[in-house]
Amino acid sequence: MIELTLWISSFFALMISIFWIQVIYYKENKYNINDKLPKVSILIPAYNEEKNISKSIRSILNLNYPKDKLEIIVINDNSTDNTFKVVKKFKQVILVNNKHKGLGKASALNTGLKYVTGEFFAVLDADSEVHPDSLKRIISYFDDPKTGSVISSIKIRNPQNIYHHIQRLEYILSTFIRKLMSKIDTLHITPGVLSVYRTNLIKKLHGFDENNITEDLEIALRLRANNYSVKMSPYSITYTKVPSNFKELWNQRIRWFRGFIFNNLKYKTMFMNKKYGAMGRFQLPLNALTFITIIVLFVVISYSVITWLYNAFFNLFLLKNNFIYLFNFPSIRELLVNINVKLLFPSSISLLLSYFLLSKAHKSMNEKITINPAILIYFTVYPLLRTLHWATAFYKEVIRNKRKW
Numbered sequence: 001m002i003e004l005t006l007w008i009s010s011f012f013a014l015m016i017s018i019f020w021i022q023v024i025y026y027k028e029n030k031y032n033i034n035d036k037l038p039k040v041s042i043l044i045p046a047y048n049e050e051k052n053i054s055k056s057i058r059s060i061l062n063l064n065y066p067k068d069k070l071e072i073i074v075i076n077d078n079s080t081d082n083t084f085k086v087v088k089k090f091k092q093v094i095l096v097n098n099k100h101k102g103l104g105k106a107s108a109l110n111t112g113l114k115y116v117t118g119e120f121f122a123v124l125d126a127d128s129e130v131h132p133d134s135l136k137r138i139i140s141y142f143d144d145p146k147t148g149s150v151i152s153s154i155k156i157r158n159p160q161n162i163y164h165h166i167q168r169l170e171y172i173l174s175t176f177i178r179k180l181m182s183k184i185d186t187l188h189i190t191p192g193v194l195s196v197y198r199t200n201l202i203k204k205l206h207g208f209d210e211n212n213i214t215e216d217l218e219i220a221l222r223l224r225a226n227n228y229s230v231k232m233s234p235y236s237i238t239y240t241k242v243p244s245n246f247k248e249l250w251n252q253r254i255r256w257f258r259g260f261i262f263n264n265l266k267y268k269t270m271f272m273n274k275k276y277g278a279m280g281r282f283q284l285p286l287n288a289l290t291f292i293t294i295i296v297l298f299v300v301i302s303y304s305v306i307t308w309l310y311n312a313f314f315n316l317f318l319l320k321n322n323f324i325y326l327f328n329f330p331s332i333r334e335l336l337v338n339i340n341v342k343l344l345f346p347s348s349i350s351l352l353l354s355y356f357l358l359s360k361a362h363k364s365m366n367e368k369i370t371i372n373p374a375i376l377i378y379f380t381v382y383p384l385l386r387t388l389h390w391a392t393a394f395y396k397e398v399i400r401n402k403r404k405w
Contacts, residue, residue, distance in 0.1 A: 009297050010350050012289070017353035023180040024360060031140040031233075040135060040196070041071040041118035045098075045108035049126035050082040052241065057090050059129035065136060073115050074126075077108040104404075105192065106208035106215035113199075113207055122196040123216075127241040129157070130194060134236035138196050141231045148201055148228030149220065151178070151187075152194040152236035153365065163249060165374035166382055167242045169358065175234075176361030182232035186283035190220045190230060194238040201228065213403045214259025221267045224279055234364065250389070257393035258403060264288065291390065298391040351379065 042060050046053050053074070060072055073094045074087045087095050098111045109123060120142065124130065134152050141150040153175045156168045181187040190197070195216065202208075205222055212218045220230050243249040264287055271288070273280040362369040369375075 009293050012293055014350040014353065016286070016290075017350060017357060020177065020180055020357060021353065023183055026183050028183060031137075031143065033136050033140050034143070037066060037069055037136070037139060038120055039069045039071065039118040040065070040139070041073060041116040041121040041199070042124055043109055043112040043116070043121055044072070044074045044124050044126050045077055045105050045112065046074055046079060046083050046087070046126040047077040047108075048079045048081045048083060050079075050086050052127040053083060054086055055129050056124060056126050057087070057093060059131075060124070061090075061092065062132055063130060063135050064132045069118075071116070071118050073112045075108040075112040077105075103210050104213065104215075106210040106212060109215070110207040110210065113203065116199055119199060120196055121199050121202075122194060123190075123192055124194050124238075125192045125240060128193045129239045131237040131239075134194065134233070134238060135196070137236045138233045141233055142196075142198070144229070144231075146227070146229055147231050148223040148226075149190045149195055149197045150231045150233055151190055151196075152238045153179075153232070153234050154191060154193050155237055155239050155365065156242055157239040161244060162374060162377070163244055163246070164242060165372070166378050167249070169375060169378045170382075171242075172365050172367060173358055173361045176357070176364050178232050179234045179364065181283070182230075182234075184278050184282075185229055186279050187230040187232060188217070188220045188224050188279065188283065190216045190223075192216050193240045194236075212259065212263070213255050214263060217259055218263050218266070221263055221270075224276065225267055225270055227276075253386070253389040254393050254396065255403075257390055258397055260287075261291070261393060261397050262403070264291075291394075294387055294390045295394055298387050301387075354379070 044053065044056060049056075057072065057074070060070065063070065071094070072090075072092060073096060075096045075098050076084050076087065077098045084095070084097075087093055094115055096112055096115060098108045113121070120139065122135070122138075130152075138150045138152060141147055154171050155175075156164060156171055159165045159168045178187055178189070197219075201223075202219070205219075205226065208215045209218045209222075223230060243252050264284065267284075270276050270280045271284045276284075358375075359369050
């Protein structure tokens with residue numbers, strides 16, 4: 001059973017890798033920066049960000065964009081530190097206090113949206129910094145009237161520990177995949193790190209969903225459901241901070257994956273619907289198939305591990321505490337003889353293609369790929385951890401555990 005499951009999942013990963021490699025060579029539309037630039041409002045929701053928000057605001061002030069066409073709005077979301085005092089020092093900033101407690105980021109964004117006067121508005125996380133040319137490049141994509149939102153590439157600046165280095169690889173690959181999704185018009189996420197929207201359109205759609213823990217995914221799917229595209233400006237760069245320890249990473253990913261499950265179910269009417277083109281007929285079915293594969297893989301592996309533990313302890317009891325039995329591993333020769341070639345082939349090819357995609361992603365982001373402990377963990381241990389993230393998120397959704405930030 002486990003061999004069949006691993007073979008199917010490896011073959012599935014192989015096919016997906018081959019598909020994205022083909023998309024790499026699709027012709028990409030080029031967008032020229034306009035001389036006439038519209039007014040853009042920048043929304044920065046902030047909760048206890050006294051250590052980070054100054055850098056975020058300064059990065060906006062340093063944008064290569066007409067200062068009279070920029071509006072900076074910081075929403076102080078009931079911070080208990082000195083965020084308010086820090087922001088107050090910047091005279092160019094409109095400082096708004098969100099009076100609604102405990103409703104999350106979407107509530108803060110909707111509060112800020114009331115003060116927006118720009119034709120477009122951007123959402124920027126308070127711990128992120130924008131490259132000076134990013135906004136100009138993003139705005140050029142709105143020449144297409146059916147573009148509802150445009151996102152930037154995301155980089156992690158100065159990774160400090162193993163968690164940062166692993167996430168750096170993850171962000172490089174996910175940013176690259178988003179670039180490919182943008183090519184075939186199936187992009188459906190607007191990360192809070194930096195995303196720009198049409199103001200009137202988002203107001204017409206009644207703003208952000210305050211009952212949603214991943215408002216960036218929900219608003220993107222809502223745009224897609226209303227036949228607006230989400231595009232990516234790959235040469236627009238935003239630098240962000242990421243979780244620094246296991247607990248922070250775990251909580252973030254559980255929230256992300258629960259939001260993924262909830263929102264894909266919320267917009268299930270788009271599934272296999274030709275009205276939404278490749279988004280309905282390819283991307284959403286792919287999302288569902290990927291999720292099902294991960295959950296089945298988790299169940300099968302868990303069952304195999306539990307069965308092995310049961311047999312091990314059962315035999316240990318029968319053998320009267322003979323621990324040698326538990327560590328009676330086969331020799332290298334026996335392992336080589338018993339290698340399952342049918343399983344080895346698709347999994348090996350899939351791994352090689354994944355590495356090829358990662359190297360292409362690094363090249364696309366002007367980053368160097370190096371063989372280090374982080375990349376070894378990323379290809380071996382980290383997939384198991386992500387499977388556990390998905391399984392936990394699925395379990396919490398099934399038991400209707402309260403969703404929270």
